[in-house]
Amino acid sequence: MNAYRAPVVRAIVGKELREYSQNRMILITAILLPLTLMVLPMANLALMDPQRLELQAIEFAVGQAVFCFFLTPIILPAAMAAFTVIGERDQGTIEPLLTLPVEEKQFLFAKVLAIVIPTVAMSVLIFGVYVVYVVAVVEEPMRSLALDWRWFVGVLGLAGPLAVFSTLVGMMMSSRAKDIRVAEHLSGLILLPSAMPFLLVGAGVIPRGMLTWVILLAVVMALNAGLALLNRKLFDRERVVVG
Numbered sequence: 001m002n003a004y005r006a007p008v009v010r011a012i013v014g015k016e017l018r019e020y021s022q023n024r025m026i027l028i029t030a031i032l033l034p035l036t037l038m039v040l041p042m043a044n045l046a047l048m049d050p051q052r053l054e055l056q057a058i059e060f061a062v063g064q065a066v067f068c069f070f071l072t073p074i075i076l077p078a079a080m081a082a083f084t085v086i087g088e089r090d091q092g093t094i095e096p097l098l099t100l101p102v103e104e105k106q107f108l109f110a111k112v113l114a115i116v117i118p119t120v121a122m123s124v125l126i127f128g129v130y131v132v133y134v135v136a137v138v139e140e141p142m143r144s145l146a147l148d149w150r151w152f153v154g155v156l157g158l159a160g161p162l163a164v165f166s167t168l169v170g171m172m173m174s175s176r177a178k179d180i181r182v183a184e185h186l187s188g189l190i191l192l193p194s195a196m197p198f199l200l201v202g203a204g205v206i207p208r209g210m211l212t213w214v215i216l217l218a219v220v221m222a223l224n225a226g227l228a229l230l231n232r233k234l235f236d237r238e239r240v241v242v243g
Helices: 007-022 024-046 056-082 087-093 094-098 104-137 142-146 149-176 182-194 195-205 208-233 237-242
Strands: none
Touching: 007 142, 024 056, 024 104, 056 104, 056 142, 056 182, 056 195, 094 142, 094 149, 104 142, 104 149, 104 208, 149 182, 149 208, 182 195, 195 208
């Protein structure tokens, strides 16, 4: 555990955060994507008249709105993770970075942490804005359905694990691909289908409740453990440097 608290881990995390804040494409994606996923559900609820809709239709609308907040920790990290290895290699900074006294597990952990921290922060922020909007604007009975505590458990409880999952997938593609676009596309092929269970929960096909969230959390955590081991196994310093 001490290995993950080493100063070199904190240094890499700090470096990554600075580079992400200075990369225009990443910065635009990190701002516009969450804003879009926040505005769309708010606009969807605003255009509906709950007094003229059946309860089932209102529940479906609310579920589809909340589904957008599961997409942020799934989609956003992939765009950032594609730069983790390829971006360093293209900038010529990967070789001196790997010559530091840092173990592979420390290097990968720092890379993951630098993506998960802003992703979770952004996910919580836009969901919080959405909740404030619902309280202030949305009418009953839509308001009560949108503020159902089970949505809070799902969105907030799974934001971190989903961000880790997306980051590990993106890093795996970044370490094996030779082009950022290719890494992004390959990541998308894996990540987009992974959103299907949350879409089904939002549509009411799968009941929202503690059992559902616990099962989904267990599945995501198991996938994260497997992906972490796979990333460490596939990570080769020489191949990463020479591409």
